[in-house]
Amino acid sequence: MSVFALKILAILAMSLDHIAAVFLSPINMPYLLMRGFGRIAFPIFCFLIVEGYYHTRDVKKYMIRLAGFALVSEIPFDLCFYQKPFYWQHQNVFFTLALGLITIYAIDEIKKRFSTSYIKALVLQFAVIILAMTTAWFLSTDYSMLGILIIIAFYVGRGNIIQIAISICIVTLYLGNTFQLYSLLALIPIYLYNGKKGPSMRYVFYVFYPAHMLILYVMSSLI
Template identity: 45%
Template sequence: MNNTYLKLIALTTMIIDHVGAIFFSFEPNFRIIGRIAFPIYCFLLVEGYFHTRDVKKYSIRLLLFALVSELPFDYAFFGGMNNTHQNIFFTLFLGLLAVHAIEEYFMKKPVISVAVLFLAFFLSEYFHTDYGMLGILYILTFYGLRKVDGLRKVLLMVVFIGILNILLSRGVQYYSVLAVPFIAAYNGKPGPRNILLKYGFYTAYPLHLLILYLLQ
């Protein structure tokens, strides 16, 4: 399974999750299916970090889409502007900073690395970004397991995600381990690559939230 197919699975399950959250809150199966999306996005973020030509541009792109997505996010889930919860792009942005801090500075300047890491944790909780610190730890889990292969990697993903869920979440979030088989099927290949697909996956997030709001 290449990168593009994995993104399509993440996007599809995310939309199912959001449809369930907004229109069918009484039906848990939508939310269970939706738990597949975020771990895949975390995994793809780590892959993106190691394949991007410019980490700075990558981080700026995440931050810009976080800002663009905030109004559709607020209106879709809260019916208007709301500063109590921030969209998933902010979590991914902070996770990218955490990965970069470890990768670039942990061996040379560990104090800076640890400071940035704890800053990412703090900001994710203080601003209530989607998934909060749990999201950062998902990202760091995939970063830490990047060089592990085979069945061992699959088992460790299940164990670490399971432990994080028990410690930092509850209920339906436990089903996020369902993402592991899809991640395990990843073959490391990019799939089709063009600017339309690249920005289409980014744009799909605020666009589908805007559509869901209008449908309400």
């Protein structure tokens, strides 16, 4: 599967997940099936963040783009899920993805600058990860600390699907989110990744994310 195919699959899963969250009762089977399938979206986006990090021409512009769309998406996110233009207790997933990208960039920079001091590099890398997790928790970003750890799992285990699966299982169970184990299904299409980009759709997801939440909010308001 190409990057394009993975993005389409993730967008579909995310859309079904959000439709269920907005319109369905949590006690029925369609809700559970749609939200269970929706769990595959975030790991795919995490995987694509890591791949994007390795292939981008300008990682700093990549960070700014993610952070910018995090801000743009926040009001649609709050309206869709909390019916308020500003809901400070929960921030959208772009914040988590941006934090994760910043974290793996910082880890790489530490490796380069302290290549002759393994212990110092390890301590600083650990400090960066803790800081990123704390920031995600403090801001109440979507997926919070779990999201940061999943991005790091894809970064550390890049190319080793078994290591990534074990890492996701460990952090998911440790943080007590057993429903998120459905996210392991995302490793099937990720394993089928062929390293090709496919048709370019850099901004399609960025625009689709806030746009589809605004549409869901308007639809839910009319029902």
